Amino acid sequence: MLSDTIVAISSGYGVSAISVIRVSGPLVLSIIEKVFRRKLKNRYATYLKFYNNNGKVIDDVIAVYYKSPKSYTGEDMLEIFCHGGLIIPKLILREIVELGARQAEPGEFTKRAFLNGKLDLIQSSTINEIINAKSESAIYSLRSRMDGVLSRKLEDLRESLLDLLKEIEARIDFEEDVPEISKEEVFFRIKKILNMLEDMLKNSASMEKVSQGINVVIIGKANVGKSSIFNKLLGYERAIVSEIPGTTRDYISEYLVIDGITFRIVDTAGIREAQDIIEKIGIEKSLNLTKFSDIIIFVLSAEKIETYELELLERIPNEKLILVINKSEISRPNIEGYKPIYLSVYENFGFEELKNTLYNKAISEISAEYYFSRSEYETLQYAYNELIEVLNLKFEPLDIISHHIRLVVNSLSRLLGIEDLPEEILNRVFRDFCIGK
Numbered sequence: 001m002l003s004d005t006i007v008a009i010s011s012g013y014g015v016s017a018i019s020v021i022r023v024s025g026p027l028v029l030s031i032i033e034k035v036f037r038r039k040l041k042n043r044y045a046t047y048l049k050f051y052n053n054n055g056k057v058i059d060d061v062i063a064v065y066y067k068s069p070k071s072y073t074g075e076d077m078l079e080i081f082c083h084g085g086l087i088i089p090k091l092i093l094r095e096i097v098e099l100g101a102r103q104a105e106p107g108e109f110t111k112r113a114f115l116n117g118k119l120d121l122i123q124s125s126t127i128n129e130i131i132n133a134k135s136e137s138a139i140y141s142l143r144s145r146m147d148g149v150l151s152r153k154l155e156d157l158r159e160s161l162l163d164l165l166k167e168i169e170a171r172i173d174f175e176e177d178v179p180e181i182s183k184e185e186v187f188f189r190i191k192k193i194l195n196m197l198e199d200m201l202k203n204s205a206s207m208e209k210v211s212q213g214i215n216v217v218i219i220g221k222a223n224v225g226k227s228s229i230f231n232k233l234l235g236y237e238r239a240i241v242s243e244i245p246g247t248t249r250d251y252i253s254e255y256l257v258i259d260g261i262t263f264r265i266v267d268t269a270g271i272r273e274a275q276d277i278i279e280k281i282g283i284e285k286s287l288n289l290t291k292f293s294d295i296i297i298f299v300l301s302a303e304k305i306e307t308y309e310l311e312l313l314e315r316i317p318n319e320k321l322i323l324v325i326n327k328s329e330i331s332r333p334n335i336e337g338y339k340p341i342y343l344s345v346y347e348n349f350g351f352e353e354l355k356n357t358l359y360n361k362a363i364s365e366i367s368a369e370y371y372f373s374r375s376e377y378e379t380l381q382y383a384y385n386e387l388i389e390v391l392n393l394k395f396e397p398l399d400i401i402s403h404h405i406r407l408v409v410n411s412l413s414r415l416l417g418i419e420d421l422p423e424e425i426l427n428r429v430f431r432d433f434c435i436g437k
């Protein structure tokens, strides 16, 4: 049991009509009596005055007391709805700290909810993505994680493996007393589990992508019109455009929503023979960015296409590539082996096709039944490979087979947070949360 009491302004800083202050832990009841000078009924909204240490009224507030274990964290909790602004919430916070609570760390409320079994690890990690989501569609996509649909599915998988494991181990420990289990039976059951896993992996997409946006980078030679295209996509003059090559020195990024899908679009420094050190750094950054991007818009100019551009083009993985030829009002050059989009910022054509292509590439990335974080996906892939491995162990004794199954069960347990997690891993889940969550 965590013994200290935490407090935070949960509604974010800045001026707002109302602020919410949350308190969780064993001191909640004594704090209530001191700041309200009375008791609160469990789970009722009460209109009250909040008193400071010297008996002065700080604010009129609504307060709700949630008796453990029926609260978000599972501990005794108090939520205070006070007037917003820069002063009152801080005064209330300070008062509660003086009564023995300490300021919560980022994600600490949710961490306690997890440790007290209110949320599993999958749900906990979804909360942050939902808070930070950049589009409406992300909220709907992540719903089933929040509702525990995914957790139950993974628990079922783990249960099936655990059942199988128990049966095998019983054979190993008490060989004489239990009827034999055939390897065919074991493999049959593993294949069934493999099919389920395969189905999940196939119909999955990245949780980060759906909530944070698909990363798109615009690259190409200097002066081909990258920033002009970037601005046109956004619908306003975000980046500086000029006839001088090397106008964009560093990269800039903006969010763009097309039919409910969020893209994070990055305009980069043009690639060319580097003239100075700053530009060289910019170009390196552009090339690096392509590694972390989901989609690469490679821009050529109809004015002139150089061999080094085509060499570069060949290095871009096809599934990420959208090839665009800008300034196509001048001419429409063919690029062998590619189907470019002919675009003109000046005459405003090709943008519908570019947006459609972006959308279609993205939808195949994010339309899915299951959404996984990168590390969840990797764990499931590991589980899948490990079980495939088991199918190759036809001639090995049962204890070797059970060893591999055990590894898979353990990895699923960690994924679900069923096994005790090391503090460090736990903190990694919650560290990106905002304070008060």
Ligand SMILES: Nc1nc2c(ncn2[C@@H]2O[C@H](COP(=O)(O)OP(=O)(O)OP(=O)(O)O)[C@@H](O)[C@H]2O)c(=O)[nH]1
Pocket (backbone or CB within 6 Å): 221, 222, 223, 224, 225, 226, 227, 228, 229, 240, 241, 242, 243, 244, 245, 246, 247, 248, 249, 268, 269, 270, 271, 326, 327, 328, 329, 330, 343, 344, 345, 346, 347
């Ligand atoms: N003819 C023609 N010129 C264009 C078109 N689009 C942009 N330009 C011009 O091309 C020049 C370069 O445009 P930018 O958008 O700054 O090009 P960039 O690729 O971002 O250039 P750097 O940032 O220097 O790498 C500007 O003078 C634009 O007005 C087009 O469709 N047709």
Ligand SMILES: [Mg+2]
Pocket (backbone or CB within 6 Å): 226, 227, 228, 239, 240, 241, 247, 248, 267, 268, 270
């Ligand atoms: Mg530019």
